[in-house]
Amino acid sequence: MQAKIETNENTISKGNALKHLLGKMDVRAYTMVAAVILIWLLFGMLNDTFLTARNLSNLFTQMSVTAILAIGMVLVIVSGHIDLSVGSLVGLTGGVAAIMSNWMGMPTSAVILGTLIVGLLLGMLQGWLVAYQAIPAFIVTLGGMMAFRGALMGITKSTTISISDPSFALLGNAYFAKGFGLIMAAIAIAFLIYSMWTNRKSRQKYGFEIPSFSLDIGKLVFFSLLIIVFVLVMNSYKGIPFPIIFVILLAILFTFLAKKTRFGRHVYAIGGNVDAARLSGINIRWKTMMVFVLSGLLASIAALVLTSRLSSATITAGQMYELDAIAACVIGGTSLIGGSGTIVGAIIGALVMTSLDNGMSLMGLESFWQYVAKGTILVFAVWLDITSRRKKAGK
């Protein structure tokens, strides 16, 4: 009798722990991942090449530019603004990079530094206009979208500049050696174990409830498997593509910034309730400007990747990318009202968009279908979000 009761209690507490975990990792993330898997399976069935290592490797490389832009866009949208200029900024800073590399013959390191500075300054200019001059971000960045595109045409004299420096071309086209990929996987898994360990110890020190050991191990095994599968699949083609490493590093860095620093916290507070944020002593203007600085900086990183991958800068480079980035954020659960959204969500959103593009191109569908499908998915995702929220509120 005694034993029976004990086991009962055990299962109850396990059930609670699972519920706790599921509740904490938001349900949205699961639907998103499920959506990606569904799209992949669908294209995999319709087309033999979609799920090959080569195509997946391509897909991730294709995704990288949108994903990098989406990371910056999440912060902008969370703070309650919008940045329509990132596409043109990618074009312009890409042009600047190509000019520095090809026309001026500067070494790659100088090219990278110069490009980043240009992106940062243009972002700062727009952020200053939005934050300190109180011009709506929509207008400022719409102006930026046109002006930057025009500037690109001016400085490149409307020509295509190709990149001849092989070391610059590596940025977007190289692959990590297979062994190196495995080492990175090992480091990542080691880091997962370490963070789980310190987290448990710290919670113990504070006397908080510690999640059950088996649950933590389960999570650990799941994520480790994900990492290993990813590396093995990439290795079975040429190794991990360079650009995807940028995306992963930036995603980690910005997730940390968003969740773990005062700056990130303040950005979410500003977007959630700007008056309450102001009355809590948060410097709204400075933080708002910094959000645009980061967006500009990320646009220039995306530009480096894109220019290098295409080995040239064209006057149409980056056109409409701002819309892809916004769509990725929105599909990934960022609210356009501001105050909520995650970087991981936006990256999954970018993966959804790119998968649709890639899959439909493979099937040889005409490009108009891609636009129709992407537009539909965007509206559908938001509709799904709004109805599920309404249901939740109705309860």
Next chain:
Amino acid sequence: MYALEMIEITKEFPGVKALDRVSFKVKKGEIHALCGENGAGKSTLMKVLSGLYPAGTYQGEIQIDGEKKEFHQIMDAEKAGIAIIHQELALVKEMTVGENIFLGAEPIKRGVIQWDELYHQAAGWLKKVGLKVSPETKIGTLGIGQQQLVEIAKALSKNTKILILDEPTAALTESEVEILMGLLHQLRNNGVSCIYISHKMPEVFRLADSITILRDGRTIATLDSKEADDDKVVSLMVGRELTERYPRVKHTPLETVLEVRNYSVSHKDIPGKRVIKDINLTLRKGEILGIAGLMGAGRTELAMSLFGAYEGKAEGEVLIDGKPVQIRSVQEAIQAGLALVTEDRKRLGLVLGMDIKTNTTMAALEKVTKWGTIHTNEEIKWGQKYVDDLRTKTPSLETTVGTLSGGNQQKVVLGKWLMADPKILILDEPTRGIDVGAKYEIYHLMNKLVERGVAIIMISSELPEVLGMSDRILVMRDGTFVKEIEWREATQENIMLAATGGI
């Protein structure tokens, strides 16, 4: 013969009876003042009358000229000749005077607006209210007083028989008040009935023929203004018995922490108007200073301005611990040791979509930050501390504050400011809209803080609360302190008399 009879009106909100069998009768061609404290039910009654709360959501009957009426929407009330002019004027700034007067009722021939006709008629109405501007002037270029006359012209153009004015003089200058009063007398002579809601006793006695007093959702009395005086009206307004008990403990005030000298604040929108006029104030360590006054007296503006959060320009000296300080932003105010619990916690106090611990650490995030990184467990610890200290009822620290009850939300706001460890805590209506249990916990907390040497300024419209908790009481009217009273000498009557201008 009454132009308007409201009989036995009862209106309930979840948990509160806002109106309890209120009767209100207005004669044809009289000015009838409606008086009562904040929250006595004046606005609710007028919302019932103007159709904002449709028939069926309240009990009772409305009769116009002896005929029973049911208003299902605002349009119905307008058709019956009732117009309301709100404190916040409802005009479209970018449109002309004429367009505003006829908004929604433009003279039309075959679907086309007859502009000449419209401006011709508008000019006629402007003449009636004595406003000498062209009907083609944009509203935005007019002063508040002139805009109010446009509102009245608009109401008259709808063939209004009963005109409701809610605190019409709150934003007016003296000469504008004179013009308005003249106009109201003239309207009365033309047979229009006016319902005049005001806190200001001198105005009420100058204008009104009759006065009805509401208190706690009940009609207390209707008086002929010739037979009444300030004292009588005020004592009827506040005449409740003090049954609630407050946890008064003896405070021993120490040295002065805050001193405000010759402090004036300009209105944020209306140039030339001052919301705070040349005030002086001292606050000592370990005391509760109550600031009483009616809505619009300038109490919130004073608090916001001291906290560096009011947009209007401030002049004068502020000294903290004897040293002059310049507070130009909220950051500087927090650094100087101030904290402000705002009146409107949902709009100004909390980020409703965020959870309890995040809101708690919002104003003192540096306490849980190390090398620029937020220490999650440290944050949980602080969040938990204030949930425990204030006995906030919540399922978890990660509950979004939007889902909490009013009292628990207020505790989260208080927790946020306690974590910032202020020397001077300003509480603006700290117990508005929260349940009795939470109220008393907040009072106990105030006593505890005072004991620890915090100086508290409590702004409140609830007289029993002011009387029950303060050591000293300052009464504010029209942006100045008109009276200072020790708590032992304070009564509801002498505070209200000062607040309404009776003295």
